[in-house]
Amino acid sequence: MSCPFCQSDNASSVLVCATCGRDIAVPESLVLERDALLRKRDVLREALATATSELETWERRKKRPSS
Template identity: 55%
Template sequence: MTCPYCKAENADSALVCTSCSRDIAVPATLIAERDDLLRKRDQLRVELTQARDEIEAIMRRRKSR
């Protein structure tokens, strides 16, 4: 099992990471939920960047009038 915190490899039955000593007995559902939230966060960042670019383009057009 790979530690979700430090990415060190541990035995599949490990409850605590041998490298960073953090609890790695995280249910798979929580890991899947975290991954889903990270994907959504990344998508929102892309959408925010696009919105900012559109606003800047509108502001430039207004200034050029």
């Protein structure tokens, strides 16, 4: 496991970095919360892309000369 603070390599089972002495263990609850937030982010990105596409379509139609 690479230390997020000093980037040194550590064994995957360690809780504290051997080089800088900082905590590198991540509680399972934080991992689960991060995963849930990443899923929500992806859903929001898709919704934003869809809304952007719809807005661009609407703006193109608005600029067309009427017959």
